[in-house]
Amino acid sequence: MESLAAITEDVVACRACPRLIDWCEQVAREKRAAYRDEEYWGGPVPGFGDPDAHLVVLGLAPAAHGANRTGRMFTGDRSGDWLYRALYRAGYANQAESTARDDGLELSGAFITSPVRCAPPANKPTADERANCRPFLVRELAALTKVNVIIALGGIAYQAATRHFDISPRPKFGHGVEVDIGEGRTLLGSYHVSQQNTFTGRLTEEMLDSVFARARELAEN
Numbered sequence: 001m002e003s004l005a006a007i008t009e010d011v012v013a014c015r016a017c018p019r020l021i022d023w024c025e026q027v028a029r030e031k032r033a034a035y036r037d038e039e040y041w042g043g044p045v046p047g048f049g050d051p052d053a054h055l056v057v058l059g060l061a062p063a064a065h066g067a068n069r070t071g072r073m074f075t076g077d078r079s080g081d082w083l084y085r086a087l088y089r090a091g092y093a094n095q096a097e098s099t100a101r102d103d104g105l106e107l108s109g110a111f112i113t114s115p116v117r118c119a120p121p122a123n124k125p126t127a128d129e130r131a132n133c134r135p136f137l138v139r140e141l142a143a144l145t146k147v148n149v150i151i152a153l154g155g156i157a158y159q160a161a162t163r164h165f166d167i168s169p170r171p172k173f174g175h176g177v178e179v180d181i182g183e184g185r186t187l188l189g190s191y192h193v194s195q196q197n198t199f200t201g202r203l204t205e206e207m208l209d210s211v212f213a214r215a216r217e218l219a220e221n
Contacts, residue, residue, distance in 0.1 A: 007139050008046035011117050016132040020118035020125070027064045027119065041071030044118050047140050048073045049111030054219040055092065056141070056150045057083070058157040060192065061116035061125060068119040072101045073112045074193075082193040082208065083112075083153075090212035109219070111147070113140055115160035130160070137164065148185045149215045154192030161187050175207060176214075186218050 015021055021043065028042025045062040062068045066077030074080035075098040084105070088096035092110040097103075116125045116133050125133075137160065141147065152158040158173045165181040177189035190203075190211045197203040 001145070002139060002143050004047070004051055004140065004143050007136060007143065011044050011046040011136055014044045014117065014136075017118060017129045020116075020120055020129060023064075023121050024068050024118050027068055032065045035065065035069055038069065040069045042068060045071060045073055045114075046117070047111060047113030049107040050109055051111075051144070052146050053107070053109055053111035053144055054146050054148050055110045055215050056144060056147050057087075057110060057112045057153065058137075058150055058161055059112070059114040059153045060156050061114055061123065062119045063123075064119045070100055072098070073114065074098065075100065075105075078195055078198070079193045082198055082203075082205070086205065086208045086212050089209060090216055092212070111140075111144055113137065115157060130156075134160070134164075149188065149218050150181070150185070151188045151190055151211060151215055153190050154194070157192075158187075158189050175203070176211060178214075188215055188218075
């Protein structure tokens with residue numbers, strides 16, 4: 001069985017999408033004023049978490065000044081603040097915040113990844129870019145042999161998951177939607193933890209907690 005470490009090496013070395021690599025490196029050079037003294041990661045971001053995870057959290061792509069800066073999924077931005085607080089409350093994380101790769105955060109029973117590994121301009125990867133990244137998710141899910149629940153944060157993650165598990169017809173995406181993906185595994189949908197959702201109240205912490213509570217219930221049963 002392939003190791004997650006080997007997949008991580010290939011993700012970090014990937015240069016399959018010149019537009020995305022150029023954008024990640026440009027952001028890393030120009031930086032945001034608040035982070036001008038920091039060294040940005042500026043490239044593809046690997047998945048992160050427990051190799052024995054029963055839960056996979058699937059996002060969209062690294063944020064330009066979040067994971068593209070820190071080098072770890074959902075780390076260093078407000079979306080990550082929401083996600084890691086929820087993971088902590090659900091017992092999947094040892095702390096409620098994630099600010100840097102060396103901040104001491106550890107996940108237990110959970111693994112975080114995304115269908116696109118580079119920060120895309122305007123948060124909109126092209127169909128070809130998503131296709132180029134797809135093999136990494138396939139390899140990660142093959143290596144994570146104990147996973148029986150996947151939480152898809154947003155429509156793109158939901159599409160990636162249903163495509164991977166060949167779900168057709170695909171139930172309409174919505175917060176809290178449950179899809180049987182076979183072999184005792186379940187896909188759960190959640191609105192993304194983006195500021196567009198959290199600032200407007202479309203996604204509340206109670207709504208997010210309910211999805212993670214359901215994931216825990218499914219995993220333990």
